Amino acid sequence: MNNQKGTETIENREKGSTNDDSFKNLSGFKIKALYGPEDISQPGREADLGLPGEYPFTRGIHKTMYRQRPWTIRQLGSLDSPSKANERIRQLLQMGANGISLCLDMPTIMGRDSDDPLAEGEVGSCGGVAIDSIEDMRNLLEGIPIDEISINFVSNSQSSVILSMFVAVAEERGVPLEKLTGTMQNDILKEYQAQKSYYFPPRPSMRLTIDTLSFCNKHLPRFNPISISGYHLASAGATPVQELAFTLANGFTYVEEGIKAGLSVDSFAPRLSFFFKVHNDFFENIAKYRAARRIWAKTIRERFEAKDRRSCLFRVHTQTSGSSLTAHQAENNIIRVTIQALSAVLGGTQSLHTNAFDEALSIPTPRSEKLALRTQQIIARESGVINTIDPLAGSYYVEALTNQMEAECYKYFKEIEDLGGVISAIEKGYYAKIIADSAFSYQREIEKGERIVVGLNEFFEEEETDIELREADPEFEREKVSDLVALKENRDQALVKACLNEIGEVCQGSDNIIPYLIKAVKSYVTLGEIIGVMKEIFGEYREDSIY
Amino acid sequence: MATIKKIKVLVTKVGLDGHDRGAKVVSSLLKEAGMEVIYLGMFQRPESIVKAAIDEDVDVIGLSYLSGEHLIFTPKVVEEMRKNNVDDVLLIAGGTFPAEDIPAMEEMGIDKVFRAGSLTESIVDYINDHVEE
Numbered sequence: 001m002n003n004q005k006g007t008e009t010i011e012n013r014e015k016g017s018t019n020d021d022s023f024k025n026l027s028g029f030k031i032k033a034l035y036g037p038e039d040i041s042q043p044g045r046e047a048d049l050g051l052p053g054e055y056p057f058t059r060g061i062h063k064t065m066y067r068q069r070p071w072t073i074r075q076l077g078s079l080d081s082p083s084k085a086n087e088r089i090r091q092l093l094q095m096g097a098n099g100i101s102l103c104l105d106m107p108t109i110m111g112r113d114s115d116d117p118l119a120e121g122e123v124g125s126c127g128g129v130a131i132d133s134i135e136d137m138r139n140l141l142e143g144i145p146i147d148e149i150s151i152n153f154v155s156n157s158q159s160s161v162i163l164s165m166f167v168a169v170a171e172e173r174g175v176p177l178e179k180l181t182g183t184m185q186n187d188i189l190k191e192y193q194a195q196k197s198y199y200f201p202p203r204p205s206m207r208l209t210i211d212t213l214s215f216c217n218k219h220l221p222r223f224n225p226i227s228i229s230g231y232h233l234a235s236a237g238a239t240p241v242q243e244l245a246f247t248l249a250n251g252f253t254y255v256e257e258g259i260k261a262g263l264s265v266d267s268f269a270p271r272l273s274f275f276f277k278v279h280n281d282f283f284e285n286i287a288k289y290r291a292a293r294r295i296w297a298k299t300i301r302e303r304f305e306a307k308d309r310r311s312c313l314f315r316v317h318t319q320t321s322g323s324s325l326t327a328h329q330a331e332n333n334i335i336r337v338t339i340q341a342l343s344a345v346l347g348g349t350q351s352l353h354t355n356a357f358d359e360a361l362s363i364p365t366p367r368s369e370k371l372a373l374r375t376q377q378i379i380a381r382e383s384g385v386i387n388t389i390d391p392l393a394g395s396y397y398v399e400a401l402t403n404q405m406e407a408e409c410y411k412y413f414k415e416i417e418d419l420g421g422v423i424s425a426i427e428k429g430y431y432a433k434i435i436a437d438s439a440f441s442y443q444r445e446i447e448k449g450e451r452i453v454v455g456l457n458e459f460f461e462e463e464e465t466d467i468e469l470r471e472a473d474p475e476f477e478r479e480k481v482s483d484l485v486a487l488k489e490n491r492d493q494a495l496v497k498a499c500l501n502e503i504g505e506v507c508q509g510s511d512n513i514i515p516y517l518i519k520a521v522k523s524y525v526t527l528g529e530i531i532g533v534m535k536e537i538f539g540e541y542r543e544d545s546i547y
Numbered sequence: 548m549a550t551i552k553k554i555k556v557l558v559t560k561v562g563l564d565g566h567d568r569g570a571k572v573v574s575s576l577l578k579e580a581g582m583e584v585i586y587l588g589m590f591q592r593p594e595s596i597v598k599a600a601i602d603e604d605v606d607v608i609g610l611s612y613l614s615g616e617h618l619i620f621t622p623k624v625v626e627e628m629r630k631n632n633v634d635d636v637l638l639i640a641g642g643t644f645p646a647e648d649i650p651a652m653e654e655m656g657i658d659k660v661f662r663a664g665s666l667t668e669s670i671v672d673y674i675n676d677h678v679e680e
Contacts, residue, residue: 106563106614110590118592121619122563196565196589236568323568327643327663360663362645363615439568440575447576447666456664469645472615 022450025284026442027241029404035396040403048294049399052389056297058290058402059390060348061313066386072351073376074099074152074317075369080124080476082131082139089144091366095373099351101152101317102140103128104162109197111158111535113528114480115488123477127363128154132484132528134521137165138172146170147179152227152317157199159186160208161527163215163225164517171518183224183273183317186212189250189422190229192543193431194236199531202423204538208513209254210261215514217268224273226254227317233431234277235323237439241405244288245412246431247274248295253422255304265304269311278344279321280336286392287401289316289347295406317351318344325360329455330467333357338375345379346392352376362469429544484526491524499525500533507537554678556607557600559587561620569642569663570611576667582674593620593627600628600636606678610657612642617652625656637677641665 023031032039050056053063062068077089077100089100105128107119113132114123123130131137144151146166155162163184170180188205191198198205209226216225230238230247238246251272258268274292278285297312306312320340325333334357341354354372356364364372380386392398419425445451452458499520506516520530558574560567567589574584585603587596600608610617610624617640628636640652641661649660659673 106616110563112563118563122614122616125616126564126614196567237572360643362643436571436575439572443572443576443667447668453664457666464646469647 025240025281025401026279027239027284027405027408029241029284029401029408035400037396039396039400042403045403048403049393055301055309055312057293057313059393061293061315061350065348065389066345066380067389070380070386071345071349071376072099072150072317073097073373073380074101074150074351074353075373076101076103076127076353078103078127078129078154079363080105080128080130080473081480082129082136083142085129086140086142086144092369092373093144093149095370096377097373099150099152100144101154101353103154104158105130108132108158108527109156111199111528111531113484113526114477115484116528121477123480124473130480131162131165132480132526133487133524134165134168135487135524137162137169137521141166141169146173147175147181150181150183152183152185154185156185156188156191156195157197157205158527158531159184160212160513160517161521161530163212164514165521165527167220167514168518168522177219178221180220181222183227184212184216185227185229185275187226187229187250187275189253189426190232190246192426192541193233193246193250194238194435195232196543198541199535200538201541202426204507204534205541206257206423208534210257211512211514213254213258213268214261214263214512216271217263221271224271225268227273227275228254229275231275231277231319233435234279234321237435237437237442239438239442240279240281240284240288241408242412242434242438243277244292244405245409247276248292248299248409249413249416249422251296252299252303255300259304265300265306266308266311269300269304269306270308270313273350274314274316276316276318276344276349277321278318278340278347278349280324280340282339282343283398283401284405285340285343286347287398287405289344289349290398290402291405291409292316293348294402295409315350317353318347318349319353320344320355322355322359325355325357326453326456327360328464329461330357330361331465332455333360334371334375337372338379341375342379342383342385345385348390358467358469361467363472365468365470367468432543487524488526495523496520496525496529499523500529503530504533504537507534553581553583554607554674555583555585555603555605556609556674557585557587557596557603557605558609558611559591559596559599560589560611561591561593561596561624562614562616563590564612564614564616565589566613567611569613570609573609573611573641573667573670577671577674580667580671582671593623596624597627597631597633600633601631605636607637607639607674610638610640610642612640612644615643617642617644618648618655621652621655621657628656635679637674639670639673641670 052060075097079085106122106125112119213225228251230243234243293314296314300306300312320337356368356372358368639659
């Protein structure tokens with residue numbers, strides 16, 4: 001009996017080393033036991049690799065990559081109130097962050113002021129900052145050198161208003177607009193596909209996105225007006241290859257829309273940037289970045305006929321995977337974040353946010369945030385991975401996976417095209433269905449033990465360690481509401497009304513809306529008021545529930 | 548042969564938060580476990596949830612939370628249920644919560660709280676054990 005059992009084990013190991021189906025990455029690709037020259041020797045492929053800083057940029061967008069300048073350490077600096085967020089930004093910069101991301105609270109995300117009855121209980125929620133008026137933007141940015149430190153506004157449906165407040169504050173401070181740096185997420189397509197914080201139907205939303213793009217194109221040449229985001233698609237359940245394909249397809253859609261609005265591709269494509277999620281599968285993720293750079297470069301040059309090499313650069317910010325973090329044995333998340341961060345760096349990211357290990361429990365504490373930031377500094381300064389450029393190039397596995405990712409992407413592009421393009425695919429429920437299916441499969445794999453999550457479905461422990469959590473401020477909402485009520489009472493009401501009327505008219509026409517919004521926010525018209533008027537004109541969007 | 552009535556579960560999110568991955572995945576898994584799911588989706592208010600629960604005559608209401616709004620909305624949903632004499636419906640919640648909030652939520656009237664990372668098996672078993680025949 002014993003002997004027989006021993007043979008079985010060896011057979012199983014043999015099976016495991018050759019063609020066992022259980023070795024799969026997150027995209028569902030079967031991974032072979034061994035990769036060799038035959039996996040990457042298709043004719044014509046040499047040109048696809050190239051050199052770093054050269055078309056098609058598979059090996060990275062810069063000639064020198066991290067040797068000249070490591071990636072931007074960009075951490076989330078938001079907190080409920082603008083002045084507390086300001087303090088947090090200063091602390092992060094002091095600790096060595098060189099970029100900042102700012103999330104908005106749930107009411108601001110949904111286009112509602114803090115005093116809106118539907119905002120009750122959610123002001124300052126979700127680790128986001130409450131932005132009602134220009135006064136909040138002033139407090140948020142006070143003393144921050146906005147021409148030196150790039151701020152990434154995680155703002156989407158309300159981007160036109162947030163940009164207008166940002167520009168208005170810069171003008172007050174005498175900072176020339178052409179010096180302003182930073183990013184507006186402003187990626188409306190993925191809202192319908194995954195993140196679900198939309199107000200209007202897709203087409204008027206696209207108009208606002210393109211108004212923002214056009215305004216930046218003319219006045220803020222150093223500012224990234226759209227950060228095309230796969231992160232949210234992946235968080236909602238999309239697999240890495242789906243994240244890659246859908247993000248790129250969205251990117252191409254913005255390029256088409258920009259061209260339709262009369263801009264030349266080379267005038268705005270260099271300022272389009274991207275946002276990826278890095279999930280647990282180390283090499284799959286690296287292949288995703290390399291494939292992304294190649295597909296973007298080829299499509300921009302071949303299909304959109306860009307001449308400027310900068311148009312072809314896939315510049316990307318990365319965040320480690322919030323949805324891979326567990327509430328159980330939360331300290332294990334420190335290791336997950338480290339591995340993911342290393343993978344993003346080896347993938348060639350331009351900027352990186354590392355999550356805090358306590359995020360599956362609550363909003364991070366200053367201590368867990370600092371640890372997340374230090375994780376990046378240790379990778380950059382101690383691990384030696386930055387010493388040479390694209391160290392994994394030529395790996396049979398990585399190159400084969402990169403090619404496979406690329407090929408799979410084109411299958412999704414074809415499906416989207418067959419549905420009539422991205423917006424049409426949204427309206428037909430294509431993304432909702434695929435993403436819900438992927439989320440479901442992932443969870444089922446965990447439940448069946450086919451995918452192991454350490455501390456959750458293996459090495460589970462009943463007892464949990466005590467973790468210190470950040471306390472929410474119970475007074476904040478009341479104070480924020482009363483400040484806003486006072487602000488609304490003490491402004492030129494006739495001017496407010498005139499601005500809102502004007503915005504309503506512009507919404508019905510085709511003028512770029514941004515200059516009118518800048519005028520309005522300077523007159524203390526609030527974000528919720530502006531969105532309210534826009535909803536009257538554009539209507540509201542409701543999705544069918546597909547899961 | 549007597550037909551066995553399927554357990555009917557209403558799954559929803561209350562408030563402005565649109566993180567609906569958990570709600571959708573749990574809905575699919577409950578369906579797979581043989582239950583009937585009424586997926587009310589995002590952006591609901593306590594009134595709309597309780598009204599739907601009555602109209603659909605559900606056995607269970609499942610609230611999905613993510614952004615820290617659970618302590619605000621839970622009492623409102625419970626109060627709305629009380630006002631409408633909905634006293635035979637199991638109220639469960641799932642999502643991202645600090646461990647210390649769980650006793651408070653149970654005190655407020657949630658029958659059972661499932662934290663992020665719970666396996667659906669535990670949710671299915673709990674519902675099967677607690678829905679009155």
